[in-house]
Amino acid sequence: MGRKFFVGGNWKCNGTTEEVKKIVNTLNEAQVPSQDVVEVVVSPPFVFLPAVKSILRPDFQVAAQNCWVKKGGAFTGEVSAEMLKNLDIPWVILGHSERRALLNESNEFVGDKVAYALSQGLKVIACVGETLEQRESGSTMDVVAAQTKAIADRVSNWSDVVIAYEPVWAIGTGKVATPAQAQDVHDELRKWLAKNVSAEVAATIRIIYGGSVNGANCKELAGQPDVDGFLVGGASLKPEFVDIIKSSEVKKSV
Numbered sequence: 001m002g003r004k005f006f007v008g009g010n011w012k013c014n015g016t017t018e019e020v021k022k023i024v025n026t027l028n029e030a031q032v033p034s035q036d037v038v039e040v041v042v043s044p045p046f047v048f049l050p051a052v053k054s055i056l057r058p059d060f061q062v063a064a065q066n067c068w069v070k071k072g073g074a075f076t077g078e079v080s081a082e083m084l085k086n087l088d089i090p091w092v093i094l095g096h097s098e099r100r101a102l103l104n105e106s107n108e109f110v111g112d113k114v115a116y117a118l119s120q121g122l123k124v125i126a127c128v129g130e131t132l133e134q135r136e137s138g139s140t141m142d143v144v145a146a147q148t149k150a151i152a153d154r155v156s157n158w159s160d161v162v163i164a165y166e167p168v169w170a171i172g173t174g175k176v177a178t179p180a181q182a183q184d185v186h187d188e189l190r191k192w193l194a195k196n197v198s199a200e201v202a203a204t205i206r207i208i209y210g211g212s213v214n215g216a217n218c219k220e221l222a223g224q225p226d227v228d229g230f231l232v233g234g235a236s237l238k239p240e241f242v243d244i245i246k247s248s249e250v251k252k253s254v
């Protein structure tokens with residue numbers, strides 16, 4: 001189908017200068033499948049972005065973990081899409097559930113951010129996902145569809161977007177979605193895109209899974225037809241991130 005496997009490492013609010021160097025050294029020395037097979041993007045906190053970019057192997061890329069919703073200016077504490085572009089940072093993660101929940105980012109606000117970042121030439125990892133309460137009440141797909149719709153209402157070109165399905169109950173909990181649960185939502189999301197955006201976008205967009213992915217569970221998840229990669233939190237700070245990158249090889253035999 002030609003969707004290149006995508007593995008993102010979201011370092012969240014973690015790391016010291018020394019720790020960051022150590023992680024990058026591990027990645028730089030790792031034997032991983034070629035860029036034709038897997039796209040690898042790591043996302044350090046803002047303050048480490050330029051340093052990581054300068055020492056990271058050239059076949060891996062970097063992402064910011066957020067950016068401001070519009071052009072920079074008098075917005076204390078924010079970092080603009082223009083600045084990321086100026087520093088040659090190619091990717092940005094937007095709509096992560098931690099920001100939706102802790103900083104009250106609404107679906108509309110996230111949609112505006114995605115549209116603005118794309119307009120500035122950034123590529124976007126857009127995160128969606130339901131809480132445990134929403135899953136248990138049977139509204140998973142309604143929630144994920146509403147989050148995706150807020151983006152679809154504002155975006156016409158999806159070629160620089162990766163969707164990360166990250167069920168909130170699986171993030172940082174050690175409670176990974178089963179391969180069937182992940183596949184089910186990815187498949188539904190693709191159907192939603194086919195109906196509401198286009199058959200082409202539905203077939204070509206990468207939908208990656210995030211939430212307690214580790215070296216032990218990645219292969220089985222990667223074997224699912226609609227799982228096009230991962231957004232990894234905790235395990236992206238550890239050497240097992242390399243094993244997660246290598247799970248891309250599973251697709252060769254599918």
Ligand code: 13P
Nearest residue numbers: 010171172211212233234
């Ligand atoms: P964990 O892998 O630590 O569960 O985090 C997932 C995540 O939020 C990635 O964005």
